[in-house]
Amino acid sequence: MSDTYLRLQTYDETLWYPGCPVILEKSALLYDRIKNLQLLQCKFRNIQEKSIRSISVQITLFDHNNQMLGNPFSFQYSQLNVLFHGEFGSQTPIYLPVSNVAKFQIMLKEVTYTDQSRYLDGNILQPLPPLPDSQQSLYEKERKKSTKETAHLPLQKTRHKKRILIFSLLSVLALSLIIGIGYYSIFVIHPNHPYEKAEDDIRSGDYEKSIQNSADYEDSETQSKEIQYQEAGVLVAEGNYKEAIEYYKNIYDYKDSAQLQNQAKYNYAVQLLENGNFEDCFYQLNTLHDLKSFEGSDEVYLECCYQLGIQYTQEGKYNEAADKLNACLDYKDGRQKLIECADLNIEYVIETNNWRDEFLALAMYPPGYDRTAKEKYLESMLRY
Structure with a gap:
């Protein structure tokens, strides 16, 4: 090993x-x-x-x-x-x-x-x-002579023991012929068969090399997809969702890769949120098919919008911040965060003396908010 x-x-x-x-x-x-x-x-x-x-x-x-x-x-x-x-x-x-x-x-x-x-x-x-010898079928006894480790394996019942014995003998002959042809093909016609190398690479965990070693054979597409499918599963188990997404993308039509890619994207979005990468998280969430099908996705989406709203407010990107905070008004203190963002935007409009943005600045406040005082303040400051 x-x-x-x-x-x-x-x-x-x-x-x-x-x-x-x-x-x-x-x-x-x-x-x-x-x-x-x-x-x-x-x-x-x-x-x-x-x-x-x-x-x-x-x-x-x-x-x-x-x-x-x-x-x-x-x-x-x-x-x-x-x-x-x-x-x-x-x-x-x-x-x-x-x-x-x-x-x-x-x-x-x-x-x-x-x-x-x-x-x-x-x-x-x-x-x-x-099983005791008395209960072993004729075929089991024949098999016991050649394969000790499978001596007591159960067999599906057939109507005639003679038919089983004949079929068994024919199977042995057929398998011998197949093995002989396979040996000749692998070791004489194709020495150092790339599939053997590919299997060794799988066992050693070198999936990329395995893909290369199986690249030039007629069933290589399936072989390559299976290798990538297995590697993607390993990457998911390791929490390396970003790389797993790329693997699933390459084999999107293989097995359940499309579904697994979607799950990996969601897991990656959650990972990005936990690491404070809110913009990348929001992007990943919007690439998902049927976001609401994931358990806990509503809270993940709201938390992402909430954190992005705070981030954009701190960066002075008030319009972007308002857009995200409007999506989570009833989440945590999202409504209050939007009011704070709108207040800062009012100060920015006054500072830049940009009266054209007066109406937009007032419209940034959440529904139900009394803008009267803000309107008077903004009007007086812009006139001044």
């Missing part, structure tokens, strides 16, 4: 539930020393005859005291072509949104097959107890 990763825990137990088309053979929790993030790696296996195109799971995280950490989140293994008894997932890191993870729970939500059919469920994968 690279020095980048620290293995925290390995889980050798097999997880499954009756009727589930896949099993989780092995999993591990790791720690990325460079990114300071935990990640989860899972090795799944297809145990039914249909080839799998994609699989969606929901992951719930727990600490050492079995307390749930954050909210459950979804993850999808996509662009697959997993044949019967094929494995997947072991080379796909799942970076976790929280730290101090000790345990996890995986719920299978959906499996999509290459024939466009789907398996929908919502069950949690459970530890699979060992």
